Amino acid sequence: PPxxxxxxxxxxxxxxxxxxxxxxxxxxxxxxxxxVFLDGVTGEDGRPGCECNSxxxxxxxxxxIPNCAAxxxxxxxxxxxPYWKRHAAASAVVFSGWxxxxxxxxxxxxxxxxxDRQIRRLHRAVGNxxxxxxxxxxxxxxTHLINxxxxxxxxxxxxxxPPASVVATVPYFAMYKSQTVMFDGREYRWDGTTAAWANNNxxxxxxxxxxxxxxxxxxxxxxxxxxxxxxxxxxxxHAYYWPHLTHIPAPADExxxxxxxxxxxxxAGSRFGWALVRDEKVASRAISYIxxxxxxxxxxxxxxxxKILKVIxxxxxGKEDIFAFGYDVMSSRWRRLNAVVSRSTRISLQKMPPQYCxxxxxxxxxxxxxxxxKCEWVEDDDCYETxxxxxxxxxxxxxxxxxxxxxxLSLIKTQDDFDMLLERITEFVDAEKHGRxxxxxxxx
Amino acid sequence: PPxxxxxxxxxxxxxxxxxxxxxxxxxxxxxxxxxVFLDGVTGEDGRPGCECNSxxxxxxxxxxIPNCAAxxxxxxxxxxxPYWKRHAAASAVVFSGWxxxxxxxxxxxxxxxxxDRQIRRLHRAVGNxxxxxxxxxxxxxxTHLINxxxxxxxxxxxxxxPPASVVATVPYFAMYKSQTVMFDGREYRWDGTTAAWANNNxxxxxxxxxxxxxxxxxxxxxxxxxxxxxxxxxxxxHAYYWPHLTHIPAPADExxxxxxxxxxxxxAGSRFGWALVRDEKVASRAISYIxxxxxxxxxxxxxxxxKILKVIxxxxxGKEDIFAFGYDVMSSRWRRLNAVVSRSTRISLQKMPPQYCxxxxxxxxxxxxxxxxKCEWVEDDDCYETxxxxxxxxxxxxxxxxxxxxxxLSLIKTQDDFDMLLERITEFVDAEKHGRxxxxxxxx
Numbered sequence: 001p002p003x004x005x006x007x008x009x010x011x012x013x014x015x016x017x018x019x020x021x022x023x024x025x026x027x028x029x030x031x032x033x034x035x036v037f038l039d040g041v042t043g044e045d046g047r048p049g050c051e052c053n054s055x056x057x058x059x060x061x062x063x064x065i066p067n068c069a070a071x072x073x074x075x076x077x078x079x080x081x082p083y084w085k086r087h088a089a090a091s092a093v094v095f096s097g098w099x100x101x102x103x104x105x106x107x108x109x110x111x112x113x114x115x116d117r118q119i120r121r122l123h124r125a126v127g128n129x130x131x132x133x134x135x136x137x138x139x140x141x142x143t144h145l146i147n148x149x150x151x152x153x154x155x156x157x158x159x160x161x162p163p164a165s166v167v168a169t170v171p172y173f174a175m176y177k178s179q180t181v182m183f184d185g186r187e188y189r190w191d192g193t194t195a196a197w198a199n200n201n202x203x204x205x206x207x208x209x210x211x212x213x214x215x216x217x218x219x220x221x222x223x224x225x226x227x228x229x230x231x232x233x234x235x236x237x238h239a240y241y242w243p244h245l246t247h248i249p250a251p252a253d254e255x256x257x258x259x260x261x262x263x264x265x266x267x268a269g270s271r272f273g274w275a276l277v278r279d280e281k282v283a284s285r286a287i288s289y290i291x292x293x294x295x296x297x298x299x300x301x302x303x304x305x306x307k308i309l310k311v312i313x314x315x316x317x318g319k320e321d322i323f324a325f326g327y328d329v330m331s332s333r334w335r336r337l338n339a340v341v342s343r344s345t346r347i348s349l350q351k352m353p354p355q356y357c358x359x360x361x362x363x364x365x366x367x368x369x370x371x372x373x374k375c376e377w378v379e380d381d382d383c384y385e386t387x388x389x390x391x392x393x394x395x396x397x398x399x400x401x402x403x404x405x406x407x408x409l410s411l412i413k414t415q416d417d418f419d420m421l422l423e424r425i426t427e428f429v430d431a432e433k434h435g436r437x438x439x440x441x442x443x444x
Numbered sequence: 445p446p447x448x449x450x451x452x453x454x455x456x457x458x459x460x461x462x463x464x465x466x467x468x469x470x471x472x473x474x475x476x477x478x479x480v481f482l483d484g485v486t487g488e489d490g491r492p493g494c495e496c497n498s499x500x501x502x503x504x505x506x507x508x509i510p511n512c513a514a515x516x517x518x519x520x521x522x523x524x525x526p527y528w529k530r531h532a533a534a535s536a537v538v539f540s541g542w543x544x545x546x547x548x549x550x551x552x553x554x555x556x557x558x559x560d561r562q563i564r565r566l567h568r569a570v571g572n573x574x575x576x577x578x579x580x581x582x583x584x585x586x587t588h589l590i591n592x593x594x595x596x597x598x599x600x601x602x603x604x605x606p607p608a609s610v611v612a613t614v615p616y617f618a619m620y621k622s623q624t625v626m627f628d629g630r631e632y633r634w635d636g637t638t639a640a641w642a643n644n645n646x647x648x649x650x651x652x653x654x655x656x657x658x659x660x661x662x663x664x665x666x667x668x669x670x671x672x673x674x675x676x677x678x679x680x681x682h683a684y685y686w687p688h689l690t691h692i693p694a695p696a697d698e699x700x701x702x703x704x705x706x707x708x709x710x711x712a713g714s715r716f717g718w719a720l721v722r723d724e725k726v727a728s729r730a731i732s733y734i735x736x737x738x739x740x741x742x743x744x745x746x747x748x749x750x751k752i753l754k755v756i757x758x759x760x761x762g763k764e765d766i767f768a769f770g771y772d773v774m775s776s777r778w779r780r781l782n783a784v785v786s787r788s789t790r791i792s793l794q795k796m797p798p799q800y801c802x803x804x805x806x807x808x809x810x811x812x813x814x815x816x817x818k819c820e821w822v823e824d825d826d827c828y829e830t831x832x833x834x835x836x837x838x839x840x841x842x843x844x845x846x847x848x849x850x851x852x853l854s855l856i857k858t859q860d861d862f863d864m865l866l867e868r869i870t871e872f873v874d875a876e877k878h879g880r881x882x883x884x885x886x887x888x
Contacts, residue, residue: 011462012456012463013467013532013533014533015463015466015533015538016533017533017534017536018463018533018536018537019456019462020455020456020459022538022539023456027538037543037550037560037747038537038538038543038545038747038750039544039549039556039747041550041557043708066738071545075547076545076546076548077545078543078545078546081545083540083541084540084542086846087538088541088629089458090461091540091541091542092462092464092538092540092541093462093539094462094465094466094482094536094537094538095466095536095539095748096466096528096535097528097529097532097535097751097752098480098525098535098538098757099482099713100713101521101522101524101525101528101713102520102521102712105713106485106495112483112484113485114483114492142738142739143736143737143739144738168720175736179736179737182732183627183629184630184631185627185628186629187628203762208507266545267545268545268546268547269544269547269549269742269743270544287457288626289626292626292627293584293713293737294583294715295585295715297584297711297715297742298713298744300714300715300744301744301745302740303481303483304539304744306483306740308560324876330823376656412820
């Protein structure tokens with residue numbers, strides 16, 4: 001290779017080809033109903049094709065699939081994809097082939113020192129968490145940190161101490177239980193719902209040896225929560241505690257807090273989360289877990305998240321504030337959904353009043369990530385099935401131990417997903433006056 | 445933003461700025477003894493500075509640190525960094541801000557379908573593993589798959605079955621034990637060394653209920669190994685089974701095999717590994733573990749690894765074959781180290797004969813990743829301490845249960861690391877005729 005590489009055009013040399021490839025792929029027209037990705041499946045021409053949103057198909061995603069069911073099931077945060085398409089230049093990042101080959105980044109760390117700094121800057125600027133007296137632990141998604149923190153808060157594995165009891169309040173995020181049960185350490189065990197133990201909870205009889213999962217705002221019902229069991233450890237999952245998805249009454253300051261890019265910037269596929277931990281020993285045990293499990297988190301992801309956070313920080317409180325963008329999308333979706341469901345006696349949503357938000361410095365309408373749907377009619381004793389019969393896929397409340405009367409609808413997916421969801425819900429509500437489900441129904 | 449973005453220079457628009465940033469950082473001169481990274485710690489000028497190789501310092505890494513100890517401890521595969529600097533254009537990759545936000549990639553998978561294809565192509569082209577009858581499981585490094593496979597091979601967690609016994613042969617890779625002990629499931633337990641159970645190993649008394657770790661080539665001693673316990677499950681770690689680090693006698697075809705980019709392409713920081721698994725149920729349990737633990741692996745990493753594998757594939761058997769490049773570096777290091785150590789009565793290395801390699805279609809000199817050093821003198825009963833006193837950091841054989849007579853030297857790090865190592869070893873061997881350690885010694 002030439003010692004001084006030939007300079008082409010803009011003065012670019014080795015990065016030019018990759019930049020062109022990325023722009024070529026991004027320029028493919030998918031009719032606004034899909035995207036092409038560099039690692040998409042290649043067709044006969046050797047090039048990746050459009051990957052279409054739900055309910056669209058065809059080479060350019062222009063064909064709307066007839067009688068397509070609305071998909072309100074998953075928590076895919078694609079409502080922010082348009083934001084990143086608008087900020088293409090600022091958010092792009094180029095990896096050289098030799099970027100961070102080593103296990104080690106700066107100064108012997110497994111994590112990027114710059115990313116640590118930017119995460120702390122972001123929390124300070126948004127005012128949603130107190131970071132100054134906390135250790136920061138990175139994980140491959142906050143998912144990875146669920147078990148890392150359970151491990152870190154459990155008694156050390158000598159025979160004497162009984163295992164910690166891991167509990168959560170109904171309706172809880174199902175993965176707290178499924179992960180605790182699957183990984184099944186000798187130092188901890190899933191021990192059911194918090195309420196079953198709360199009666200023992202007095203100053204005379206503190207509930208030691210418990211690890212209480214709290215999600216705030218809660219998934220699925222989007223309300224703010226605090227730990228219940230006195231004297232126990234709590235892992236407070238603040239995945240949704242950002243100003244586009246909730247009001248922020250004050251900076252959170254629990255001993256152990258969880259965050260993720262997934263619901264902050266929409267980068268779920270990056271698999272990046274972090275914990276803020278007050279106690280040094282707990283942080284150190286969680287870091288040991290992550291090191292032992294995966295030798296830290298992907299360095300590609302760390303660089304990309306660094307870039308994404310810089311864009312977010314540069315635009316806070318400005319015209320292109322991601323939280324203002326996200327809040328507009330989500331509050332509009334909630335308002336439109338409520339307008340339809342308010343005409344129904346058959347289903348209802350969680351009640352959410354307007355609330356003062358310290359970040360926006362005003363009272364805001366709600367903008368929850370999920371609608372928590374209750375089926376009110378006696379005969380609809382499986383709400384998930386009731387909606388499914390109307391062509392609406394949701395996540396049944398049984399996974400949250402909330403029972404079959406409840407089911408969760410995701411509002412954070414693509415605009416196509418939301419539009420389809422609203423269309424099907426409207427048909428469903430309109431059909432009520434006929435006392436039966438709409439035509440799509442096959443179960444009634 | 446403009447609907448038709450302004451086209452600049454080479455016809456690039458949104459990717460131009462990121463491409464320039466990456467090239468600017470790469471152009472900083474670190475005297476050949478360091479690199480600048482996009483996510484490096486920024487100085488007062490707001491730009492990341494040089495990160496120097498061991499034993500070098502200064503703003504441009506031009507200052508050699510006097511009396512610096514040689515670092516032969518870690519397994520950082522930086523010997524391949526020069527290859528990627530030579531292939532800068534082909535191996536660069538550009539991420540748009542909206543690349544793969546979703547949890548899901550193509551067709552509902554958590555993994556890239558294209559990457560799956562390229563991994564299989566690579567194994568077929570290199571001839572180091574049979575892939576056609578195997579399932580492919582991705583992990584955040586092969587590290588992540590260690591416990592995923594232990595879980596997958598253990599009896600399902602109902603009370604009736606006793607836990608699986610996890611074992612390995614001395615000298616073994618320490619993480620098999622440390623991870624098994626730390627994660628400490630109820631379905632499996634670390635049960636020591638394979639040899640302790642091999643006596644029970646007959647057709648009359650097969651060793652069922654065992655999970656045997658085998659590393660081939662072995663870490664630390666670089667010899668090829670096969671499972672010993674009949675009737676047991678084996679996890680065969682082929683991290684080093686690539687033609688730059690061993691001869692390839694035949695495609696590996698065990699039921700459960702592990703691979704990693706770390707020792708293939710040098711991308712340790714990417715945290716990417718994969719398992720090839722014959723049995724559908726075992727693969728499916730391992731995938732469940734990965735999904736539950738981290739919801740799959742980073743999509744940034746998957747895209748970058750895809751690009752890296754394409755470069756490797758495009759150059760196989762050509763002038764720029766990565767395995768030819770890596771083999772030249774590693775066989776030269778081994779030859780030079782042996783030339784020095786062969787003059788010593790105090791230390792010896794593992795014996796490695798030339799062997800026929802199906803990939804290169806010829807008999808090759810050895811090119812191991814590690815030197816497995818034995819201290820021969822009676823008084824040197826802690827070989828790690830003996831080398832440390834001579835200014836050489838290594839990894840003591842006690843972590844492999846091989847005892848203090850042995851210690852491991854890494855040969856896969858930067859050329860600077862190897863040069864320093866050879867210098868210190870040469871001093872150490874030269875000092876033998878004086879019947880004592882060289883001047884740097886403080887323990888004798």
